[in-house]
Amino acid sequence: MSATTKRESLQDLLDSLPNLVEHFYNDTLTPHAATRSAMSPVPAEFTNWRDEQHAWRETAVLFDQSHHMPELFLKGPDAFKLLNYVGINSFDKFVPGRAKQYLGCGPDGKVIGECVLHYLEENSFELISGMPLLNWVQFQAETGGYDVTVERDNNTALNPTGRRTNFRYGMDGPNAEKIFTEVIDGAVPDIPFFRTARVRIAGIDVLALRHEMAGHKGVELSGPYEHGDKVRAAILEVGKEYGLKQGGTKAYFSTATESGWMPYPVPAIYTSSELRPYREWLPRTSWEANTQIGGSYLSRNIEEYYVTPWELGVGRLVKFDHEFIGRAALERFANQPVRIRVTLVWNKEDVAQIQGSLLQPGIPYKYMDLPVCYYSLQQHDEVKSRDGTLVGISAFCGYSGNEAEILSLARLDPEYAVPGTELLVTWGEPSGGSRKPNVERHRQFKVRAIVGPAPYAASVRRMKHETLSKTQAV
Numbered sequence: 001m002s003a004t005t006k007r008e009s010l011q012d013l014l015d016s017l018p019n020l021v022e023h024f025y026n027d028t029l030t031p032h033a034a035t036r037s038a039m040s041p042v043p044a045e046f047t048n049w050r051d052e053q054h055a056w057r058e059t060a061v062l063f064d065q066s067h068h069m070p071e072l073f074l075k076g077p078d079a080f081k082l083l084n085y086v087g088i089n090s091f092d093k094f095v096p097g098r099a100k101q102y103l104g105c106g107p108d109g110k111v112i113g114e115c116v117l118h119y120l121e122e123n124s125f126e127l128i129s130g131m132p133l134l135n136w137v138q139f140q141a142e143t144g145g146y147d148v149t150v151e152r153d154n155n156t157a158l159n160p161t162g163r164r165t166n167f168r169y170g171m172d173g174p175n176a177e178k179i180f181t182e183v184i185d186g187a188v189p190d191i192p193f194f195r196t197a198r199v200r201i202a203g204i205d206v207l208a209l210r211h212e213m214a215g216h217k218g219v220e221l222s223g224p225y226e227h228g229d230k231v232r233a234a235i236l237e238v239g240k241e242y243g244l245k246q247g248g249t250k251a252y253f254s255t256a257t258e259s260g261w262m263p264y265p266v267p268a269i270y271t272s273s274e275l276r277p278y279r280e281w282l283p284r285t286s287w288e289a290n291t292q293i294g295g296s297y298l299s300r301n302i303e304e305y306y307v308t309p310w311e312l313g314v315g316r317l318v319k320f321d322h323e324f325i326g327r328a329a330l331e332r333f334a335n336q337p338v339r340i341r342v343t344l345v346w347n348k349e350d351v352a353q354i355q356g357s358l359l360q361p362g363i364p365y366k367y368m369d370l371p372v373c374y375y376s377l378q379q380h381d382e383v384k385s386r387d388g389t390l391v392g393i394s395a396f397c398g399y400s401g402n403e404a405e406i407l408s409l410a411r412l413d414p415e416y417a418v419p420g421t422e423l424l425v426t427w428g429e430p431s432g433g434s435r436k437p438n439v440e441r442h443r444q445f446k447v448r449a450i451v452g453p454a455p456y457a458a459s460v461r462r463m464k465h466e467t468l469s470k471t472q473a474v
Helices: 010-016 019-027 049-058 081-087 131-143 176-183 227-240 273-281 327-333 346-358 458-470
Strands: 061-062 071-075 099-105 110-122 124-128 149-153 166-172 196-201 204-209 218-223 245-247 340-344 383-384 390-400 405-412 422-427 445-454
Touching: 010 227, 010 458, 019 176, 049 061, 049 245, 061 227, 071 081, 071 131, 081 124, 081 131, 081 245, 099 131, 124 131, 131 273, 131 422, 166 176, 166 227, 176 218, 176 227, 176 390, 196 346, 204 227, 218 340, 340 390, 340 422, 346 445, 383 405, 390 422, 405 445
Parallel strands: 061 245
Antiparallel strands: 061 166, 071 124, 071 149, 099 110, 110 124, 166 218, 196 204, 204 218, 340 405, 340 445, 383 390, 383 422, 390 405, 422 445
């Protein structure tokens, strides 16, 4: 292959840039449908996002997750061995019919990505969502000498086939279990948290995963894509009696405000000399080459955006019962103080002043687009104490109609992560805003915020406490 036809890699991009943060901060479009609605054919709203939010608390909601999440299918005699080596999770008691929140780190112990991992059957696994981790697993599969096969099914916007392998629907809310019980053919299986079972809906074989998002017995349903409309129609027909609503992308991507999940960390791959072969393997068109950083916190060092599992609030997943990439570094982190995941509850008067600036002459404060106040995929807003000390980073920010609050998820220094502590969030980017096309000229505003628990919704906290106490091996 000649030099003129050589495929450009992520490493080629890095070599051409004077500063990677500046590039991600100003010149990329997010590679995810969360902030680019055109990347998913699912409507932004079926009715309106306010009612759709209330549905997961009051009745039931059905989300179509068939289009925005990539998937990777891994098969072969070494599949279990490979996943065990990449993942920080314990694989003890991990058998077919189980699933787990799967997370991988680099040699430095910083997070590369996460996804949901299904153990389908012996030597057969499915990894769902989390493009950076799927790419990392595929790289290990192709370069590590493992006896495995890899099949990719990218999200709809990046899928050359124009269709997906599986449909995927998520249903939650207090009536979700009643709908699930009535819609399936035959006996109702008892599915513990993060376990799966095969069921039939409208005569179609469907994989059901018990997956609570809103503090109820929710379920995620997947099966052959060509039968997705038939299965959805059956669910909606049964759901009429129980107030089931279809949820659009606006409501779907706002769920993290209540659930406490901190999505889309910056993958820690850009600087390590050990990961240069990986960066040379990743193409210039990859997710990692086109991610998007924003917010009032701006560092010229990309490593300042890396996080550990503890900072994401998932330190419980780290198990030192096996050898895995990054183990030595994580063992060191385990005994060090790290920032703690919390929810910040924003002052309502300050929020009203921000939005009210739209009705005043001059440059307004940064617009808060509801229900998710994104202005980048990976948002990093400064959190300061009352005396101006930087004490953490506020990330995902949005509105919960169920709580009637603007909430953000934050990583704070331990001494400031105490519920009830009042802090200041700097809302808006410096110098009038970046060059991102979705960022208008604006002013910054220091928002008062009170530290609260994560997850914030009491029903979700109760569910997680109950289920995690029973499923520590997940």
